[in-house]
Amino acid sequence: MVCGLSQAARPCVQHWAREAPSIRSWCARSAFTTASRSQYAALAIPRAAATTVEYVPSTKPPSARPVETRKTQMIRAYTSMLRSTPLILFFQHNNLTAVEWASIRRELDKALRSVPPSNGDLDIADQVKLSVLRTNMLDVALKIIEFHDAEAASASASTPRTAKGPLVHDLSAVAYDTIKNTPIPTSSAYAQIEPLLVGPLAALTIPAVSPQHLAAALSVLSPVPKKFPAPKKSKNPGYHEPTCQSALAKLFMVGGRIEGRIFDQAGVQWVGAIDGGLDGLRAQLVHLLQSAGLGVTTALEGGSKSLWLTLESRRAQLDEENGDKPNEGNQGS
Amino acid sequence: MITKFMTEVTAKFNPFSPCAKPARLFLTQLPPNARANGMKITSTLLPKGATEPSSVYVKFKDGQEMNFACDKTNIIGLTNECDRHSRALQKKDDLQD
Numbered sequence: 001m002v003c004g005l006s007q008a009a010r011p012c013v014q015h016w017a018r019e020a021p022s023i024r025s026w027c028a029r030s031a032f033t034t035a036s037r038s039q040y041a042a043l044a045i046p047r048a049a050a051t052t053v054e055y056v057p058s059t060k061p062p063s064a065r066p067v068e069t070r071k072t073q074m075i076r077a078y079t080s081m082l083r084s085t086p087l088i089l090f091f092q093h094n095n096l097t098a099v100e101w102a103s104i105r106r107e108l109d110k111a112l113r114s115v116p117p118s119n120g121d122l123d124i125a126d127q128v129k130l131s132v133l134r135t136n137m138l139d140v141a142l143k144i145i146e147f148h149d150a151e152a153a154s155a156s157a158s159t160p161r162t163a164k165g166p167l168v169h170d171l172s173a174v175a176y177d178t179i180k181n182t183p184i185p186t187s188s189a190y191a192q193i194e195p196l197l198v199g200p201l202a203a204l205t206i207p208a209v210s211p212q213h214l215a216a217a218l219s220v221l222s223p224v225p226k227k228f229p230a231p232k233k234s235k236n237p238g239y240h241e242p243t244c245q246s247a248l249a250k251l252f253m254v255g256g257r258i259e260g261r262i263f264d265q266a267g268v269q270w271v272g273a274i275d276g277g278l279d280g281l282r283a284q285l286v287h288l289l290q291s292a293g294l295g296v297t298t299a300l301e302g303g304s305k306s307l308w309l310t311l312e313s314r315r316a317q318l319d320e321e322n323g324d325k326p327n328e329g330n331q332g333s
Numbered sequence: 334m335i336t337k338f339m340t341e342v343t344a345k346f347n348p349f350s351p352c353a354k355p356a357r358l359f360l361t362q363l364p365p366n367a368r369a370n371g372m373k374i375t376s377t378l379l380p381k382g383a384t385e386p387s388s389v390y391v392k393f394k395d396g397q398e399m400n401f402a403c404d405k406t407n408i409i410g411l412t413n414e415c416d417r418h419s420r421a422l423q424k425k426d427d428l429q430d
Contacts, residue, residue, distance in 0.1 A: 092348075092357060095365040198354045199361050246368055252376055254348040254357075264349060264381035 056162040063171035072171060074134055078141035079170045082257075087206040087214065089256040089268060091221070092199055093132065100247035104221070105130055107239050108204075111216045111231065118212070118279075127207045128217065132200070139197045143179040144170050146190045153178070192262040196255050209259060211280075214272040222253045222265070227273060334362045334412045335419035338394045339372055346387030347379035352404040355411050356387040362412065391415055395422060 053062055065072045082088070096104075112125040153159050153174045154166040160173065168174055184191050204221065206213055215228055220239070223230035233240045256268040263271065274281055344360055346353035360376060368374060379385060386404035389411060393399075397418055401411055 092360070094361050094363060097365050100365075192349065195351045195353065196348055199357045249368055249374070250365070252378065254378070265378055266380055 053160055053162045053167065056164065058164070061162070061167055061169060061172070062160075063169070064173040064176035065171050067171065071134070071137055074137040075141050075144070076170060078133070078138050079144050081203075081205060082141055082145050085205045085207055086209050086259050087256070088258075089204040089206075089214075089217070089221075090196055090254050091130075091202045091204065091251050092254050093202045094200070094250040096247050096250050100243055100250070103238070103241065103244040104247045104251065107220050107231075107236070107244055108217060110236065110238070111220045112213055115212050115216045118210070124206065124208050124210060124213060128205065128213060130202060130204045130221075132202045135197050135199065135201045138201065138203075139194070140179065141170075142190055142193060142197075144175055146188060147182045148175040148178045189257075189260060189262055193255065193257065201254075202251070209271075211272055211274040214268070218269065218272050221248070221251065224269060227269060335416055335423065336363055336367060336372070338419045338422045339391055339415070340394055341373045341390070341392035343375045343377070343390040344387070345377040345379065345385075345389075346403070347381070347383045347385065349381045350383075350387070353387045355401075355403040355406060355408045356389050358408040359389050359411055362408075393418060393422065 056062065060067065063072070065075070067073075108128070108130055109125075112128050115125060117123045148168075148170070150168040153168040159166045159168060161167065184194075204217055206217070218224070219228040219230060222228075231239045238244065253265055253268065255265070256263045256271075258268070258271055342359075342363065344356040346356040348357070360374070363372070363374060379387075386402050388403060389401045391399045391401075399414065399418070401414070403411070406414075
């Protein structure tokens with residue numbers, strides 16, 4: 001199998017070797033324009049605008065990183081994961097053994113499958129994954145998705161172009177320069193998550209913001225008494241096996257990234273505790289707006305009502321002062 | 334790092350602050366069977382806004398206790414300090430045998 005793959009890849013590698021001199025010269029050129037861009041931006045534009053790459057194999061656009069390496073492909077996998085997954089929880093794992101990983105994944109799977117599927121949505125229990133990440137590559141991927149704007153880069157004149165369009169993919173020289181040279185604003189999501197990216201990290205990826213699934217995962221991975229109770233021993237004896245328990249002791253949640261925003265443990269638990277998921281939130285909002293409308297109408301009515309009451313009481317007072325007769329006459333008529 | 338002579342490790346940190354790094358890395362250096370061998374390990378996570386510096390507390394078999402505030406030291410300093418005492422205990426152990 002591996003042999004077959006390597007044979008299949010060979011023409012590509014040979015092709016790469018043939019193309020190497022031209023690509024190397026392109027890299028040198030682009031490096032030159034990068035250096036000049038910072039100092040003589042105005043001068044660099046006409047020269048950079050002429051940067052076109054003549055021949056590009058359709059499956060292998062030129063990239064700033066060596067594309068064959070595992071790390072580079074990890075960056076691609078992580079950027080795609082971060083873009084497509086709205087709910088990611090980050091865990092630190094301290095020397096878990098393979099058996100412990102297996103047991104924890106088994107329990108997680110069991111808990112997620114017990115979540116009743118909400119009507120109309122696909123069942124996402126199969127797609128929820130707990131996987132170990134390379135921390136440094138995740139760091140680069142987070143920078144790319146936060147700071148590299150492919151549309152802005154393709155509109156810029158200094159971006160190298162091919163016949164098929166500008167080279168603005170995640171591994172491109174433009175993306176590389178951007179993440180290297182952009183100062184990190186303290187308000188950005190990356191600045192918040194940066195301190196988390198230390199040591200061995202694992203990620204729980206849930207492909208939709210589903211508080212029910214999140215609650216089920218939390219009850220297994222970081223149970224909180226009353227809020228997210230761990231499964232009972234009578235119901236789920238596998239969870240209370242020593243292997244699983246020792247795995248859980250070595251795994252702790254450090255934070256989460258939900259819809260691009262960074263949450264700590266309490267924030268993640270808050271999201272997990274939303275009743276009824278997004279529908280529940282919508283119902284809460286509708287209720288809030290309705291009750292606000294009710295409040296406004298009563299408030300607006302209240303002014304005129306009190307005015308009427310005051311005038312009415314004043315009239316009664318005046319009637320009393322003028323004597324009982326007309327009042328009686330009024331009553332009589 | 335020599336972990337043979339530790340009986341208790343307590344780490345307390347806010348993962349969103351840069352000074353959590355030594356404490357978190359210290360936890361990763363404990364062997365996978367540390368808990369099974371009787372070491373008591375506790376890790377406490379502080380909330381996101383907490384300004385309290387992270388700390389590591391280590392207790393050894395001879396009763397020696399060490400407290401580290403991680404805002405001034407790094408992981409190398411931490412392990413060096415622990416190893417220095419562990420080596421002394423190791424020496425004592427070797428002489429007794």
